[in-house]
Amino acid sequence: MERADVAVVGLGAMGSMAAWRLASRGARVIGFDRYDPPHTMGSSHGQSRIIRSAYYEGPGYVPLVREAFELWRALERESDESLLTMTGALMIGPPDSELVSGSLLSAREWGLEHEVLQAADVHRRFPRYRLRDDEIAVYDIAAGFVRPEKGVAAALGRARALGAKIHTNTAVERVEPGEVHAGGKAWQVDHVITCTGAWNAAGLLPALDMPLEVTRQCMVWFRPRTPSLHTPEAAPVFVHGTTGDAIHAYGFPSVDGETVKIGVSDDDTPQHPDAIDRVVHPADLEPAVRYVGGALPDLDPEPARSVICLQENSPDRHFVIGTLAPGLTVLGGFSGHGFKFAPVIGDVAADLALDGGTSRPIEQFAPNRLAKVRRT
Ligand SMILES: Cc1cc2nc3c(=O)[nH]c(=O)nc-3n(C[C@H](O)[C@H](O)[C@H](O)COP(=O)(O)OP(=O)(O)OC[C@H]3O[C@@H](n4cnc5c(N)ncnc54)[C@H](O)[C@@H]3O)c2cc1C
Incomplete structure (x- = not known):
């Protein structure tokens, strides 16, 4: 052997x-x-993954994400590749949602740099976003995306x-x-x-x-009408809990200069990884199309491309x-x-x-x- x-x-x-x-x-x-x-x-x-610090899933993740930032930079130096782009993150939802209150808990417990923005503040500073009047955003500064x-x-x-x-x-x-x-x-x-x-x-x-389960997720790319609103400088990454505590949508600035990626998780049906349907059907696109119509109206709602991705879930996430x-x-x-x-x-x-x-x-x-x- x-x-x-x-x-x-x-x-x-x-x-x-x-x-x-x-x-x-x-x-x-x-x-x-x-x-x-x-x-x-x-x-x-799928080109991009969010990295953020004010971790709504629990303050216990914060020391790990701090080390992760350092190691991403170390890998960039060793490989001479650009892997991490800082944009800040908007954690959007009603003030009492898990997304907002959990982000604030982590930010306060660890003294993380952040701001609480009202819906109108978000639109003024980052014009591509439309929040509902009853929503706010925690602006997490040490955040962005990795490749x-x-x-x-x-x-x-x-x-x-x-x-x-x-x-x-x-x-x-x-x-x-x-x-x-x-x-x-x-x-x-x-x-x-x-x-x-x-x-x-x-x-x-x-x-x-x-009891680990696998779900099928669809990522969808849309073309901006005004590209300058969606650059990494103008558009933080975001997670948006649109109904109470349910986490629904997340997205990125334009990484390729031409399209913007959005994901909406709405299907928790467990599947076998070898039996996943890899073809994107119109029903897979519909939640993201509906989402951008309301929250990101500068995006052309006709999807430019899309791909299926597998998500492995534990019972408590x-x-x-x-x-x-x-x-x-x-x-x-x-x-x-x-x-x-x-x-x-x-x-x-x-x-x-x-x-x-x-x-x-x-x-x-x-x-x-x-x-x-x-x-x-
Ligand atoms: C749509 C979507 C969006 C996401 N967005 C984010 C985000 O914004 N930010 C974030 O932090 N995380 C995000 N995640 C989560 C993150 O992408 C995953 O947690 C991470 O990629 C999981 O990595 P992994 O190594 O466990 O799995 P994988 O990267 O899938 O690696 C598993 C590997 O095991 C191999 N393998 C399987 N069986 C065998 C075998 N028998 N022998 C040898 N090799 C085998 C596979 O080929 C595969 O390469 C997202 C996930 C999804 C699905």
Whole structure:
């Protein structure tokens, strides 16, 4: 059997970054992916991902996002690629919504730079937006977007340059603590990190008996009528909870100078990752078309392009990070908000695999909390 210190199974957002961080620390790394990342079959494609600091999902994420910013900049320096663009973020909703109150809680608890803007202030400062009169926005200053495909490619490039052995188009068939089986061969390793995204729930790991679900999401690009309103300087990224606490829409400035990406999550039907319909149908476009008609009227409501993306959800929408058995770590359940953290999650994985523990605040992501969810 061939040997390595650590095997990384799945080389999307989390796996590519884990391979980079492990190789940076001098570990002998072997990595596997069933496709050739970056690709469009999982969760890490579509030109842009939001990164923000005033984390409405909980103040416990703030120290991790701070480290993630530093590591994104480190990856930019090492790879000589531009990966992170700062724009600020508008977290929009009624004042008592989870989106607004949760963002304010994190901002106040950690002393993050922010402003509270009334609907008319938002329109005056960032003219592309139309808020309802009963909505406000938390303007989170340390925020922007990262580039998913370029980020995954940069991390894999660095991992390879630092000696990692990367096997693409090689699906792992079986994982055990200390052992990985793929393409009729077996590798012996001290530690296995599994981060197969939407496929985490599909049975690769018998120990991963967790209620993770996969949903199908559509991202849609629209053409602006007035491009100057949608540049990264003029248009912060945003998340908009249009009805109470339900998070509905998110979007970006123009990244390519020609189109603006919008996503509206309205379908929570669980699906099997290998049975996902990859074709975009008119019904998939309709929620985003309706949304831009009301909130972003400068966008031409005729979609310019669109793509399907897979989202892996945990029951409480918090991450699942931890060592399941000696020599076996899982990174999963990133629930539509994990990409921004990928470099720091990769570094946490390196802590767990090489040091047997981490000083980072990951107790909130303990896998065994989900066993408790299942029993109740
Ligand atoms: C539409 C959408 C919008 C999002 N927006 C944001 C955002 O704005 N900000 C943010 O922070 N997050 C966002 N997210 C979430 C973020 O993109 C995900 O949390 C992140 O990409 C998950 O990364 P991953 O490594 O878990 O999965 P992936 O990147 O999908 O990687 C999993 C990899 O495992 C491989 N694999 C699967 N099975 C095997 C096997 N048996 N053997 C070998 N390899 C295997 C796959 O081929 C894949 O490459 C969004 C997600 C979606 C779907």
